[in-house]
């Protein structure tokens with residue numbers, strides 16, 4: 001190892017000219033077979049400035065040229081705290097080695113959308129972040145032109161310095177920052193041509209990486225404030241149950257316990273927002289001195305529960321979905337041509353049904369929140385993906401005006417959609433209000449896993465009709481979901497088949513559900529891409545060529561008015577994965593599966609290689625091609641893609657939440673199986689399509705297709721098609 | 736409540752806690768060493784991994800009574816300045832996503848490498864089986880452990 005990797009921050013390098021420089025329109029592909037290309041580690045050889053000059057809400061510059069950039073959106077592991085400031089720094093022409101990143105406070109007037117969700121932070125922030133950096137650069141140039149008494153047009157910038165070539169004069173940003181801060185903010189700015197980017201497209205280390213590996217307090221659960229008490233909740237053990245009576249005498253008598261009481265999170269007359277999903281409005285709260293004391297007292301509570309609505313079981317869920325699909329006509333969401341008569345004429349019909357259970361998010365850091373609520377003020381600190389909505393909820397529930405509510409966003413130990421729903425923040429605030437003390441609410445893993453807000457359960461039946469020559473002439477998808485059908489009516493293969501029909505069944509439940517990494521796509525991609533594999537086989541065609549022939553139809557003569565994808569980009573990733581994976585080459589003992597999907601504005605294609613070792617599947621390699629437009633932070637992007645792949649394989653193979661009489665049967669990691677180190681792919685290779693298009697989502701798109709790549713490879717390995725998740729339950733040998 | 740003397744990261748500490756308190760909560764609540772994380776409380780996830788006399792242990796499942804005679808090392812004490820080869824390798828491979836599991840991963844990896852200087856891939860997989868990374872950084876963790884073994 002070279003020198004020590006630095007104290008407060010990361011360092012970066014430019015990737016090779018070939019990879020970083022050539023942003024061309026059209027299909028060019030950069031690959032990343034090589035090791036991560038960070039260059040050396042810059043030493044943190046700068047001191048903190050004595051005075052900061054604020055240029056706008058996103059950035060301030062010290063007299064010594066150190067730049068602080070605010071990261072507007074919450075960080076859940078998607079690495080926006082590094083990539084969003086990179087975009088500002090690019091247009092500012094800052095020297096990244098002298099940049100400090102800070103988490104911005106909640107202020108939607110200034111920062112607009114401060115949400116982590118839908119893989120949209122970069123896509124929606126792109127223009128504003130660039131303009132912010134460009135405006136500040138413009139202000140620095142103005143100040144420099146006055147100082148040097150030269151026209152602005154003769155100045156250029158690079159790495160935190162301003163150059164006047166004619167006179168060989170150089171000014172550091174720090175030298176003009178004070179003057180620049182009083183320059184009028186320019187209305188119009190010119191942005192860089194993406195081919196001139198020097199920072200975007202390189203690999204920049206996670207700005208919190210060094211703190212993370214040292215165990216620094218970064219997460220909500222690490223919050224420690226003066227006089228803070230610990231609070232926990234007890235929620236009903238089953239959906240459909242509520243509290244009947246509470247006997248807290250034993251718990252109250254235990255050491256360190258301060259108070260036990262019932263709380264109602266949804267006071268009468270208050271209107272919940274979308275982010276207030278919560279199956280259990282009434283809870284028992286326990287407040288005490290230390291976490292362990294409260295945990296113990298929680299077990300000593302004697303609570304009687306009573307039934308208030310139906311107690312559902314997994315076997316009923318499956319039966320309800322089967323019944324809906326077998327006996328009822330659902331809502332028709334799309335119809336092209338005449339599917340019924342086309343199916344009648346078909347030479348061959350393939351019909352298959354796919355299912356998946358409810359899933360918990362299981363962020364590694366359980367739900368928690370700090371709150372200090374006084375008569376007229378509320379201060380909160382914690383991990384929430386939607387602080388701007390929580391603020392509104394608190395106003396309604398606490399009766400305190402928004403201006404007097406502050407929410408500080410901490411780094412989050414995972415999100416995956418779970419922390420879009422901030423009821424735990426509301427609970428912490430109400431508990432603090434009641435006990436008149438600052439509290440940190442902590443969910444145990446069991447509280448967290450059995451609380452709900454799950455990925456819905458799904459069932460979908462695909463039907464395909466082939467003519468004599470194996471051409472697809474009719475296609476039908478009928479989907480059911482508890483509570484919502486998973487189908488996107490206008491996504492592929494819509495637009496590629498003359499006779500096409502989509503039908504949805506939304507089925508009621510009292511189990512609370514919510515967005516789970518790549519909502520709906522996380523199931524439907526696996527079903528669709530597994531089915532297409534089977535159809536290709538029935539048609540006697542290669543699975544990639546079969547998919548490509550459908551895209552050709554969508555490109556040359558699409559069916560229907562509305563098709564939510566760009567067939568050329570979609571086909572593009574498949575063509576590259578075919579080439580990069582060496583598709584068609586046979587290796588003894590290796591079984592391959594392919595899959596491709598489009599969601600969150602990003603196209604992904606994957607080839608997965610599996611081997612059976614001692615009867616168990618071992619994923620040897622995943623080759624993944626991604627078209628997400630401009631890649632902001634290469635290694636950060638690759639890390640996200642790898643994570644989505646591991647996550648998708650794990651949940652398709654192993655994970656489920658099942659119910660008996662409303663009670664979740666998994667409450668901790670001894671029963672809820674998550675993928676572990678030895679089950680992860682041996683290697684993951686990522687390639688990006690280099691097309692210069694504005695960047696799109698990355699936190700989610702690599703997850704949906706991988707389940708089918710796995711299922712298709714396992715079919716080759718075992719001869720068994722996999723229809724129901726988790727796959728280990730269908731074929732016990734797999735686990 | 737009872738008083739205990741503990742040796743944590745080379746220093747003596749005195750704490751006053753219930754005698755069944757798991758070491759995890761003594762570290763986090765009493766000593767404010769919050770680098771050691773809570774993930775499951777039942778020795779299933781590895782987020783709370785520390786070293787007891789140099790060996791990896793799940794602090795959520797070690798009662799304080801069982802730790803009082805031992806040398807306890809937490810992530811905060813692994814090195815003073817993040818210079819431990821495992822920490823350095825983690826930075827080099829830019830391993831963390833959310834980062835929540837990583838202190839536990841690093842503590843498991845460092846205890847393992849101190850006993851096995853030149854591990855095979857299979858030994859790495861086996862040694863790290865008890866540490867869940869919900870974000871799926873497993874391939875980077877494996878690569879970082881190999882780098883650390885090389886550089887140690």
Ligand code: FES
Nearest residue numbers: 774775776781795
């Ligand atoms: S918290 Fe100790 S192993 Fe999970």
Ligand code: FES
Nearest residue numbers: 833834868869870
């Ligand atoms: S980095 Fe998020 S759990 Fe491992």
